[in-house]
Amino acid sequence: MEKGALLYEGKAKQVYATQDPERVILHYKDDATAFNGVKKAQIADKGVVNCRLSAYFLEMVRPTVPVHFEKQLSPRDQLCRKVEIIPVEVVVRNRIAGSFAKKLGLAEGGLLSRPVVELFYKSDALNDPPVNEDAALALGWAKAWELLCMREYALEVNRILIGFWDGLGVDVVDFKLEFGRIGQQVVLADEITPDGARLWERGTGRHLDKDVFRRDLGDLSETYREIYHRVFGEQVS
Template identity: 50%
Template sequence: MNRRRRVYEGKAKVLYEGPEPGTLIQHFKDDTTAFDNTKHELIDGKGVLNNRISEYIFTRLNDIGVPTHFIRSLNMREQLVREVEIIPIEVVVRNVAAGSIAKRLGIEEGTPLPRSIIEFYYKADELHDPMVSEEHITAFGWATPQEIDDIMALALRINDFLTGLFLGVGIRLVDFKVEFGRLYEGDMMRIVLADEISPDSCRLWDIATQDKLDKDRFRRDLGGLVEAYQEVARRLGILFENDPKKRSGPTLVKS
C-alpha cells in the first residue's frame, strides 16, 4: 500500500496529498491543545466529532452559496478539500464578551456586545498569535484591502448563518474563529472559507443553563469535553441517540 504524502501537520489536523491535483485530505486528530500548545492531551473521539460537525456546517454553508474549500466527507476522520493558499490571519467574530476580549477591555463575561465585532490575529504560534489591525495586514502584504473586504463580508455572513443555526437548537454562539484561503481556478482567484468550524473553534453556550459546550471545557479544566461535543452533534441531528456507553466511540449518521 502506498504511503500518503503528508503536506502539513497542525495541532489538531493533518493535511495529506489528495487523490487529484488541487485536492487535499484533511484528517482530524484527537490532540487537544490550549495556550499555544503548552496544554496538550489526547482525548479519544474528539477528532471524529469535530470532523462530522465541521462537515455538516461546511455542507450547509456550501448550500447557501458561501464559498468553502470543503468537497465531501471521506470517512469518520477525514474530508476531501480543495487546496488553497492560506491567508496567515485568524479571523475572530465576537457576539458576546468572553475570553480575551473580556480580559482586555474589562467587560464581564457573558455581556452581549453592541454589535458583532471582527478581530484579526496573525497566525504565528511563536508570537502567541498577536492581534493585528487592517493596517498591519495590508502593510505586510498578508492580504489586500479588497481581500480584507471579502473576508469581512464572508465572516459576517457566516456569523448570521451560525447564529441562527445554533439558536434553533438552544445554543448561543458566543464567538468563533475561522481562516480563509485563496482558491486559484485557472486565471481566476477567489477567497474561500478553509480550515474547520467545530466546538474547537467556537464558543457555544447552552441558552438555558449557560453550560459551555466547547473547548473552554478543556481550557478551564471543566471536564466532559467529548460529552459536550456529542451534545452539540446530537442537537444538530448528526449523532444517534443510542446509549454511547454501549459503544466504543461516537456513532455518527452517514452523510
C-alpha cells in the same frame, strides 16, 4: 481519493496531498491543545465529532460563502480544495468573552450591540497576536479586497450559525475562521468546530466548546459527544 504525502501536521489535524495537486485530505485527530500547545490531551472521538460538524457547517454556508470542503471520505477524513492559507485569522464575537473580556477588563457574558470582527496574525511562534487591516495590508498578508471578502463572509457565517444554534437553544458567543485563496477567489478553509468557537447553552450558560478543556470545566469528550447528539440526533459510536 487516496492519501499521499503528509504535507503538514497541526495540533488538531493532518494535511495530506492527493493524486490531484489541487486537492488535499484533512485528517481530524483526537488531540486537544490549549494555550498554544502548553496543555495537551487526547479527547476520545473529538476528531470524528469535529470532522462531521465542520463538514455540516461548511455545507450549510456554501450557498452564500465559497468553501474548501468537497466531500467526507471517512469519519475522520475530508477531501478539500487545496488553498493558500491567508495568515490572518478572523474572529467574530457576539458576546463578551475570552481575550476580548480580558483585554478590556469586562465581565464575560455581556451581549454586544453588534457583532465585532477581530483579526489575528496566524503565528504559533507569536501566539496569534492581534493585528489590524493596515498591518495585514502593509505586510502583504492580504489584499484589501480579500480582507473585505473575509469580513463579509465571516459576518454571513455568523448570521447562519446564530440561526442554526438558536433553534437548539445555544448562543454563538464567538468563533474563529481561516480563509485561503484559490487563484483570484477567497475561500473559507480549515474548520468550523467547537474547537474554535464558544457555544453557551441558553439559560444555563453551560459551555459546549473547547473551554471545557481550557478551563477544566468537565469532560470534553462527553461534551463533544453531546454536541454531536444535539446536532445529528444520533450517538457518535
